[in-house]
Amino acid sequence: MIKKFVNEFEQALLKLDRLTARRVSVEASRHFTAAKFVEKVVTPALERIGLGWEDGSVALSQVYMSGRISEEVVDALLPPSAPERTDQPRMAIAVFEDHHMLGKRIVYTMLRASGFELLDYGHVEMEGLIHRVKDDDVRVLLLSTLMLPSALRIKEVRRRLGDDIKIIVGGAPFRFDDELWVEVGADAMGKSGAEAVGIITRIAGDIS
Template sequence: MKVPDMIVADFKSALLNIDRIKAAEIFKDIYAEDQSFESLEHLTAKSLEKIGDEWENGQVSLSQVYMSGVISEELIENYLPDDEVFYNDNIKIAIGVLQDYHGLGKKIIYSVLKAGGYKIIDFGEGLTVEEIVNKTLKNDINILLISTLMLSSALKVKNVVDILRDNNSPVKVIVGGAPFRLDNDLWQKVDADFDGKNGSRVLKILNKYTGGGQ
């Protein structure tokens, strides 16, 4: 569900002012409307994207960016779906952050998919192209989820895909993160198989691809 721009602006302001109480109130109100975790994803992602843009333009400090991520992660923790029984251990799925060390997006996707009945291998954050390729090949991964924060990292996905295909890997690659939300065609430009804009979308992709879910 899309959150109104006015609420995104209010949440962003609360984050930048390190106002945990106000941020928590906004989270609570949004969730109360439709009980949708997807709405919280949208609110958090859009707010952090705008804060990131302002940091690049010199409008906010690095400490504000850091604390905004910390507060968002604290809030998300309270609304993450509960784990359920795993659906299919024969499908090997992994997730990792390419080059960047911002792990909030990965944590959200990881938790949503676990709650949706999938077992996920966490490759970690700050991975190089070589590291994510080697881990994928070594673990015989069927579906690889790659999260990125910066455009430069997103463009590296093509290197990952090219090397995997050169090694005859049948793995399907799903990409997500701010650059792919800002450019709807970027996932195709880097030769990924699917565009995963948020946890709910990735879950739908996996359910369709694997023929199941819970």
């Protein structure tokens, strides 16, 4: 039965069909708890869409809208204050040094659709980022970049924040150079929002 829900939900997302996505969630909630629905249906469907993005069979606009629709569905089932969302390290996400927000929004919505809560810093420059991360006691920082020079400056972010904070990177420069994330001192790199969900699930488990 779960497989059927995953397939239906994934197809609804790829067709950008909000009504069917909601219908599947309502139907599934008769059989599972909200948290179980997120874990067993939403996350696997988004993972499959993420794999499609990596192999070129799914387009970025579909990935983005899938995240948005899933986020709406999950917010209705699992409000931001739900206790299921709170058992996790403090996380923040930001676009580093430019105004291209799409990648960050995809990861943000995918993580929220998977039941995580995180601070959204929007666009940040070096000094502002360092202060906010320290003030908010962030343990896991996700950084998205579009431009190569910004990606290279994450090395400086790592130096300023030290090794206790986990830094996860993503964005075009990292997709085109598999070794770049290691060079800048990140703990991990996600090629898609779905990969980011997998990384965060693993890291959250390690930290707690």
